[in-house]
Amino acid sequence: MKKLFLSTMVLFIAVIASAQSEKYIAAMKKNLSVIDSSFKNPPDLLTLSNSFERIGAAEKTQWLPYYYAAFCQVNYGFTIHDKDKIDGFADRAAVLIAKADSLSPNNSEISCIKSMIASCHMMVNPQQRWQEYGPASSSNIEAAMQQDPANPRPYYLKGQGLVYTPEQFGGGCKTAKPVLETAMDKYGSFKPASDINPNWGKPQVENLLKGCQ
Numbered sequence: 001m002k003k004l005f006l007s008t009m010v011l012f013i014a015v016i017a018s019a020q021s022e023k024y025i026a027a028m029k030k031n032l033s034v035i036d037s038s039f040k041n042p043p044d045l046l047t048l049s050n051s052f053e054r055i056g057a058a059e060k061t062q063w064l065p066y067y068y069a070a071f072c073q074v075n076y077g078f079t080i081h082d083k084d085k086i087d088g089f090a091d092r093a094a095v096l097i098a099k100a101d102s103l104s105p106n107n108s109e110i111s112c113i114k115s116m117i118a119s120c121h122m123m124v125n126p127q128q129r130w131q132e133y134g135p136a137s138s139s140n141i142e143a144a145m146q147q148d149p150a151n152p153r154p155y156y157l158k159g160q161g162l163v164y165t166p167e168q169f170g171g172g173c174k175t176a177k178p179v180l181e182t183a184m185d186k187y188g189s190f191k192p193a194s195d196i197n198p199n200w201g202k203p204q205v206e207n208l209l210k211g212c213q
Contacts, residue, residue: 027055028064028196035200038072042079045072053096063104064196070096070113077120090120108148109198115140115157137161152186155179156201163208173212180209 031051038044049072056065070093077089097113104110115137122133141161144154159180165171183205192199 024055024059024062025196028068031055031068032196035068035072039075042076045076045079048072049076049096056099061103063100063107063110066096066100066103067110067113067198070094070100070117074113074116074120078123083124086124087121090117093117093120106147108144108151108154111140111144111147112151112153112157115144115154119157119161150186150190152183152190152205153198153201155183155186156205159183159205160208163212177209177212180205180212184209 031048034044035048038048049069052065052069052072056062056069059065073089073093073096077086077093080086080089093113094117097110097117100113101107101110118133118136118140122129122137138158141154141158144151144157159176159182162171162176162179163173165175167174183201187202187205190199
């Protein structure tokens with residue numbers, strides 16, 4: 001009887017865990033399905049960020065909700081014209097990605113977001129902030145490459161940065177093109193770990209390469 005009771009309890013716990021997992025995945029997929037359209041109306045990115053953060057708070061052990069919450073915050077920061085407000089969103093993204101980092105250290109995808117956050121801060125005043133945030137952005141890209149050599153996104157971010165860096169400072173399309181081509185090669189073979197893991201950037205690389213023809 002005791003063994004039957006224990007077996008029943010194990011089965012019950014497994015069913016509950018499975019239901020919670022399915023609920024989590026469904027919530028994540030719902031949010032991910034509208035990320036692309038949210039870029040057309042940037043304030044929607046903040047709404048989406050809050051939604052991802054709520055999922056993270058409910059799940060407690062999952063890094064992806066906080067990752068996407070930070071992704072939405074930093075991308076909103078890139079859309080702001082009022083430079084006095086950019087730092088606030090970059091700082092918020094930093095708090096969120098730190099939570100993801102605590103749950104999944106040495107993660108290539110997380111390092112990519114850290115690089116984006118540094119670039120967002122630098123965008124406020126590139127000439128004055130380059131010495132502080134330029135190396136931070138670059139070092140996180142290099143870390144992302146080492147943490148997962150198959151990940152195309154650090155190559156995308158590096159190539160994008162080179163496209164918008166003046167030639168006299170080592171940038172321009174001639175320098176960026178081989179990096180972007182490497183990103184495209186990696187996108188061709190990259191397979192995300194699940195349907196909700198990061199898989200963004202390929203269309204942007206294609207557009208950057210078109211602009212460099």
